[in-house]
Amino acid sequence: xxxxxxxxxxxxxxxxxxxxxxxxxxxxxxxxxxxxxxxxxxxxxxxxxxxxxxxxxxxxxxxxxxxxxxxxxxxxxxxxxxxxxxxxxxxxxxxxxxxxxxxxxxxxxxxxxxxxxxxxxxxxxxxxxxxxxxxxxxxxxxxxxxxxxxxxxxxxxxxxxxxxxxxxxxxxxxxxxxxxxxxxxxxxxxxxxxxxxxxxxxxxxxxxxxxxxxxxxxxxxxxxxxxxxxxxxxxxxxxxxxxxxxxxxxxxxxxxxxx
Numbered sequence: 001x002x003x004x005x006x007x008x009x010x011x012x013x014x015x016x017x018x019x020x021x022x023x024x025x026x027x028x029x030x031x032x033x034x035x036x037x038x039x040x041x042x043x044x045x046x047x048x049x050x051x052x053x054x055x056x057x058x059x060x061x062x063x064x065x066x067x068x069x070x071x072x073x074x075x076x077x078x079x080x081x082x083x084x085x086x087x088x089x090x091x092x093x094x095x096x097x098x099x100x101x102x103x104x105x106x107x108x109x110x111x112x113x114x115x116x117x118x119x120x121x122x123x124x125x126x127x128x129x130x131x132x133x134x135x136x137x138x139x140x141x142x143x144x145x146x147x148x149x150x151x152x153x154x155x156x157x158x159x160x161x162x163x164x165x166x167x168x169x170x171x172x173x174x175x176x177x178x179x180x181x182x183x184x185x186x187x188x189x190x191x192x193x194x195x196x197x198x199x200x201x202x203x204x205x206x207x208x209x210x211x212x213x214x215x216x217x218x219x220x221x222x223x224x225x226x227x228x229x230x231x232x233x234x235x236x237x238x239x240x241x242x243x244x245x246x247x248x249x250x251x252x253x254x255x256x257x258x259x
Contacts, residue, residue: 001131001174001217003028007076009068009120010035011059011112012086014042017135017180020206021083024214026050032076036068037086059086059112060104062119069119078123078130081217084116085135085178087157094148102149109153113160121173128172133217134161138181138230142237143248145255165222174220180209181227 008030012018014037022033023046033052037043040056047054053075057064072079090105091097113134124130137144140154158177165175182203209226216224225231237244 001081001220003030003081003214003217005029005031006080007032007072007078008034008081008083009072009079010083010085011037011057011068011116012135013037013046014039017178017206017209018083018085019046020210021085021213022046022050022052024207024210025081026052028214032072034068034072034076059084059115060107062111062115065112065115066119069123073123078127079120080129081131081133082116082120083133083135084113085133086112087135087137087154090147090149090153092147097149105149105153106156109150110156110160113157117160117164121168124173125168125171130172131174131176131217132161132164133176133178133213134164135178136161138179138225138227138233140177141179141230141234145248145252161222176213176216176220176222176224178209178213178216178224178226179230180204180212180225181230 003025008025010018010022010025010033013022013035018037022035025033033047033050034055035043035047035050035052036055036057038056038058040054043054043056046052053072055068055071057068059065069079086108088105088108091101117132120130120132134157136157137150137154139151140158144151144154158179161175161177164173168175204226212226213224
């Protein structure tokens with residue numbers, strides 16, 4: 001997909017990867033970019049910068065997603081590309097994480113993708129074309145050390161994107177799944193930018209991720225992997241699962257020792 005003259009919606013667009021995507025899509029010549037976020041003030045700042053439209057949206061609420069699609073379509077016409085990008089890390093831990101925390105991250109990291117597809121696909125199918133970009137994570141292909149809810153929900157996000165691609169390809173629907181590893185955002189660095197992580201050494205900027213997304217959309221690739229090493233890790237996992245698990249256990253031990 002070439003972004004020139006396209007109508008694009010980006011959730012989680014107020015900051016981080018989402019804001020970088022909004023700016024890059026504008027630079028690529030998108031006709032309209034809709035910046036959606038629960039942080040309306042942040043979305044409005046990005047929208048003003050790129051001459052876009054800001055929408056206040058809680059992606060865990062299906063009615064908000066429906067309203068977002070309606071507002072974007074009313075303002076600019078059919079949506080060409082819907083970027084279901086919003087996500088949260090949640091709380092570290094596993095079986096000890098409370099049910100309400102599990103439910104919240106499930107709603108944001110998984111159900112939001114389902115709500116978006118449910119809202120936007122009918123129009124795309126009627127036209128016989130459309131593109132869905134779903135932001136997951138390398139954790140959805142591999143695993144997330146120390147945080148079961150994030151790892152599980154990102155695996156689910158990848159699986160849903162796969163299902164969409166398989167099911168609707170012959171109907172003209174394109175699907176890409178963005179799976180970055182460490183990215184220099186608040187999710188990795190913390191609110192004050194001082195959080196330590198083993199992912200920092202290879203962490204990319206949001207602009208580098210946006211560049212990878214544009215390249216992936218141009219080539220209409222399903223998996224968009226800004227970190228080239230993730231593809232190699234994924235191959236190793238597939239070819240020797242037991243060896244991969246042993247390696248991840250060693251990584252888990254090192255992470256615990258650094259705490």
